[in-house]
Amino acid sequence: MPKATFSKIAPEKRRRVLRQAARLFAERGYAATDMAELAERCGVAKGSIYNYFESKEDLYYYVCLDGLERSRRAVYGEGEPTRDIYQLVQQIFERGMVFAEDHPEYVALYLGVAAGPAGPLADEISLQVEQFTAELLKQTIRRGMAEGIVRRDLDVNLAAFLINSLYIIFVSSLVSRHFKLRMKQYLEIEGRVTAAAAREQVRRTIDMIGDILRPRVPQE
Amino acid sequence: MPKATFSKIAPEKRRRVLRQAARLFAERGYAATDMAELAERCGVAKGSIYNYFESKEDLYYYVCLDGLERSRRAVYGEGEPTRDIYQLVQQIFERGMVFAEDHPEYVALYLGVAAGPAGPLADEISLQVEQFTAELLKQTIRRGMAEGIVRRDLDVNLAAFLINSLYIIFVSSLVSRHFKLRMKQYLEIEGRVTAAAAREQVRRTIDMIGDILRPRVPQE
DNA sequence: TTGTGATGACTGACTGACCAGTCACCGAAT
DNA sequence: ATTCGGTGACTGGTCAGTCAGTCATCACAA
Numbered sequence: 001m002p003k004a005t006f007s008k009i010a011p012e013k014r015r016r017v018l019r020q021a022a023r024l025f026a027e028r029g030y031a032a033t034d035m036a037e038l039a040e041r042c043g044v045a046k047g048s049i050y051n052y053f054e055s056k057e058d059l060y061y062y063v064c065l066d067g068l069e070r071s072r073r074a075v076y077g078e079g080e081p082t083r084d085i086y087q088l089v090q091q092i093f094e095r096g097m098v099f100a101e102d103h104p105e106y107v108a109l110y111l112g113v114a115a116g117p118a119g120p121l122a123d124e125i126s127l128q129v130e131q132f133t134a135e136l137l138k139q140t141i142r143r144g145m146a147e148g149i150v151r152r153d154l155d156v157n158l159a160a161f162l163i164n165s166l167y168i169i170f171v172s173s174l175v176s177r178h179f180k181l182r183m184k185q186y187l188e189i190e191g192r193v194t195a196a197a198a199r200e201q202v203r204r205t206i207d208m209i210g211d212i213l214r215p216r217v218p219q220e
Numbered sequence: 221m222p223k224a225t226f227s228k229i230a231p232e233k234r235r236r237v238l239r240q241a242a243r244l245f246a247e248r249g250y251a252a253t254d255m256a257e258l259a260e261r262c263g264v265a266k267g268s269i270y271n272y273f274e275s276k277e278d279l280y281y282y283v284c285l286d287g288l289e290r291s292r293r294a295v296y297g298e299g300e301p302t303r304d305i306y307q308l309v310q311q312i313f314e315r316g317m318v319f320a321e322d323h324p325e326y327v328a329l330y331l332g333v334a335a336g337p338a339g340p341l342a343d344e345i346s347l348q349v350e351q352f353t354a355e356l357l358k359q360t361i362r363r364g365m366a367e368g369i370v371r372r373d374l375d376v377n378l379a380a381f382l383i384n385s386l387y388i389i390f391v392s393s394l395v396s397r398h399f400k401l402r403m404k405q406y407l408e409i410e411g412r413v414t415a416a417a418a419r420e421q422v423r424r425t426i427d428m429i430g431d432i433l434r435p436r437v438p439q440e
Numbered sequence: 441t442t443g444t445g446a447t448g449a450c451t452g453a454c455t456g457a458c459c460a461g462t463c464a465c466c467g468a469a470t
Numbered sequence: 471a472t473t474c475g476g477t478g479a480c481t482g483g484t485c486a487g488t489c490a491g492t493c494a495t496c497a498c499a500a
Contacts, residue, residue, distance in 0.1 A: 005449070029335075031251035035486060045451040050487065108335075114398040115328075115335035126398045127405060134406050158424055161406035165389040166382065178334040178346045185347060186354050186381035204378055212428060225475070255460060265477040270461065 002062055006052040017042045017052065019105075021063045026108035030060055061125075064113060067106035068129055074099040076132070085144045088136070089209055092167055093202050100174040101195050107175040133164055144213070151215045163209055170202055222282055226272035237262045237272065239325075241283045246328035250280055281345075284333060287326035288349055294319040296352070305364045308356070309429055312387055313422050320394040321415050327395040353384055364433070371435045383429055390422055 006014065020041045024033050035056055039046040053059040075095045083091065100107045113126065137160035144150030173183040173193070180193050189197050226234065240261045244253050255276055259266040273279040295315045303311065320327045333346065357380035364370030393403040393413070400413050409417050 009449075029249060029251060031249060034484085036484095046486090047451055047488080048449075051449065056486065111335040114392075114396055115331040123397065123401060127401050130402045130405055155424055157407050158421060158428075161403070161421075162386065162425065162428065164406065166385060169385040169389070172334075176334055177343065181343060181347050182350045183381070185350055186384065187377050201378060201381075204375060205382065208378075208382065208432060212431065229475075254458085256458095266460090267462080267477055268475075271475065276460065 001058065002053055003051065009052070013042075013044070017044070017049070018063060018066055021059055022067060022103075022105040022109060025060055025063060026105040026112065029112055030056075064109055065125065067103075067109050068125075070103065071096075071099055071106055071110075072132060074103075076136075082140070084147075085137075085140045085150060085213060086210055088140050089163060090206055092133070092163075093170065093206060094199075096167060096171050097174065097195070097199060097202060100171045104175045107171055111172055111176055130164070134160060137163055141213070148215070150213050154213070159213065162212075166205055166209070170198065170205070174198055221274075221278065222272055223274065229272070233262075233264070237264070237269070238283060238286055241279055242287060242323075242325040242329060245280055245283060246325040246332065249332055250276075284329055285345065287323075287329050288345075290323065291316075291319055291326055291330075292352060294323075296356075302360070304367075305357075305360045305370060305433060306430055308360050309383060309426055312353070312383075313390065313426060314419075316387060316391050317394065317415070317419060317422060320391045324395045327391055331392055331396055350384070354380060357383060361433070368435070370433050374433070379433065382432075386425055386429070390418065390425070394418055 021038060024038050024041065035049060036046050039049050075092055138156050141150055141156050141159055145152050172179040184193055187201055241258055244258050244261065255269060256266050259269050295312055358376050361370055361376050361379055365372050392399040404413055407421055
């Protein structure tokens, strides 16, 4: 956690430090990030960073937590009305993609933490990311079943897992060099992976998810 | 690439070096891996490692390539008979899971490379991983369509992408601390994520994938 | 208004630890 | 005696974290 000083400096400087730290950690990974370079990018002295945070690890930890909170807010807002599962899936994917475009550094940070025990981030924190989404997806699917708009012979947990898995892949594909190339290759996208192109694929994916969730009706 | 010496040492030692290097890189990440510690784990002197490889980067690069090749062989074997898409999906998931259990270090390595530009691995290499699977999936889906066992109103590329995405998530869930916790949470698995438990979920996922691929037939 | 002292953010040269890569030497095998 | 793999102390560079000192600001007294 930051030292008291960090809350007393100019907000603009505070934002700059967090933003640059997120970028650098995302870009290089924890171990390869140099505190002197970070200080330079922030436009403050190295010593100042150590006035704000206990250590490199402390800073990393806080930047990750901050990123989690931002992404949660970006996707779910503050206590907005609950929706049915089809709307919820669309909301998660759409807002998630926008967040990944605006703040790729936080998504990359998540990937870095997920990739290995490299990060000094504790397991509980690691779970907080998913907790909220997992519960919301499951509840909403169950409600959909009760209302008859979702197939009843469906494994709720697995369905929620698959939806979130695809979300993670799509978001990663906007951010990680490797996943971006992978997406281009599979989807045979020419040139840059534009937000528009990705969103078109997301639209189709959402349709497929809908196909899985919707009750089967006799056809023609 | 390794120096000539590396091909002349005892095969047992060669294997040990590659295995321990893969483990350590997977565990710590590239930057945080210490060559002295690696040497110790391999039971050779640090200087010896530098008799085998040009540099740390050279070793990392080679270990990754080696891992790719191993996983390709583990999943696809050597020119085995082509199967239909349902069998292919099952083969990829089943053998992939076995490989991930036997060699979690290589999967973790893949995740580390995918996570960020952290690794010094070039983009082309990064693509080689997916190339083969992508092509095979797409071709097999197309063949399925021609044979009438796969829905014709399906985006082939997207279907292949989704199948492979789910595969990546499952394999990662056996290997990465974070993804493992995530899977436990979503699927409400108690205790350790056993291979058996994971495989049961994979079976159901394969069923769902089948559901997406199979032509719709009028029901009751 | 000016002088004075206290507070606390800011600074960057410095230290000590760590680590990639080297090299002069060793010893076994031929 | 030559070749070649093995060895680990050593070097030069890097980097997290420190600290002695600076400076801007503010409160208050003269």
